Amino acid sequence: MSHQRYPSTHDAVKEPHSVSLKVLRLSRPSLVTQFPLQPPLSATSVPSTGRRPPPIPASLAYDPRDLLRDGTLTDPPAVNPDPFILSPIVNLPPSFGSAYVGETFSCTLCASHDAFGSVVSSDEGDVSPPATHKTIRDVRIKAEMKTPGSGTVVTQLELIGPDSSPEDDKKGGVDLAPGATLQKIVNFDLKEEGNHVLAVTVSYYEATEVSGRTRTFRKLYQFICKASMIVRTKPGLLSATGTGKGRRWVLEAQLENCGEDVMQLERVVLDLAPGLGYTDCNWEASRSAKPVLRPGETEQVCFVVEEEGEDGKGVEEEEGRVVFGVLGVGWRGEMGNRGFLTTGKLGTRHVKPPASAVVKKIAA
Template identity: 40%
Template structure:
């Protein structure tokens, strides 16, 4: 009988509305507002429409030929999440109880925990307390008066493509109704009860930058072996090319593209950042949506690394391929959001 009563009360508790609601809002940078100016009317037009009527930011000296305005707009929707960027959102727990004349209906012991489920693993997330204007951080606690809220911020670097699920669990202690107080049997818990709920938010992480690579062999360099003898050493050389395509919806600026070589290779960039006595400036390429740029690196075997030379000989003897290195890419979005991507170990073609 007691077992049946516990099951029934548990079911009724799930149907009862919670005193605390949860709101999840993604944090992202704003974008510049667009304005669509009207064409300048001619003096012979019977109906002359002022140019300022079509501007989002009217001023005394408007630039009616420029589509971007000084106004900033918030994203109208969740937007796209890209691999290599940081996913940030705020979790807001609100006390939905009505205020009482006796100062009751205070929700205590409010705790928020979150984890993100990626295609391969589940990662618990660290929560940081949000800084709210006109609120002293020392006064932010786990007790919420009616109409107050507790905000936490989570951040996670997206490293996998596919479906992601943000799971948020809220636990709190609320005052009991008079009927519930009479049913309390445990000492020290009269007048309160602990409640919890869990919500899931699903989103898809898309590929922002597509990387396609290929390698080519160069004639080896014949040098002295460095031991004072007449033996010559043949140092292998490769050229690694990579095509980078912007798969996103907004432009990005490539800040850094580096090939981290594996011993015994040395990498030399053949791109915009290579030393040049003619051009001192550095013009990082900007990729619009679906734009493609190509980068290249020269890899040369270095002498004096016996351990690396031995590993290279084993790789070439085993399958005729050499492990060259890993490609590391960093970029920024139009409003300054950072993104980074690292490839796996890149190999040469089979000999």
């Protein structure tokens, strides 16, 4: 005997959502490079005025001369008369790009109310209005970030944007008219290497003339965070400056740009443990220009760390090891984007003098 199979809720065809989500990364553009070439100098090419001829147009990123209404070109060039290797043209990133440790990951979240258009009849070609009119209310966007070292714990991200207001926070959501968009901006400081997952959840209330329901969907966006800088440190012991003074160390650090962009170092600071002080021996102390690191280049920095107390009582030791603190490095990219990273706790193992040396010192 055959049995009629009734369709269940799981077998029902899923309807498309009335709200769509777009996630766009916010990144700074770069300047297009060019290599200006001068034409061969000859008696016929050098003008009588002695002015240097303009570069060959094919060697520039764009023709610097303006096209006039009569079809002629201005001479001399009206735009960029003295071409440089960096042209005034801004180049937008062609894709998502790379994310680096120390930078701030920013993206915009756009939830749009997709209004379905009129339905065209296949028989007579008449245009009829949609079968049901849907009203979208209480649209909410939530974002979470999962980092490599967090395990199963996710970080709730704060959303900002022009659509944020205290009234919307009290209501809990925003009503969207057909074709309207709710935009939010999310920022997250990248501190770890590896896979990061951005989870975005959109919920809204879909109402028709006869019924209403709450709908929710969730999308995941995965990206890889790379190392932007490698920091190598080396501590060393220095002799004391005088009797009764505390111990001193020299802390050297090598900063290597392992990214793909040029960076300018802004500051290198030490956050020391209580009882320690340091002297900066780098460009800020000498008032020299800030170093610029191209991909693969390194910069050497140095600090003198000393105890603020006397007779070695300025800092406490942990299992025979003196912990200095952490090193912070700040930089700027080509278009001014900031970056900052902090190392782990730095220190050195305190080597006690041999017993014979102590006996000789007491005898003396």
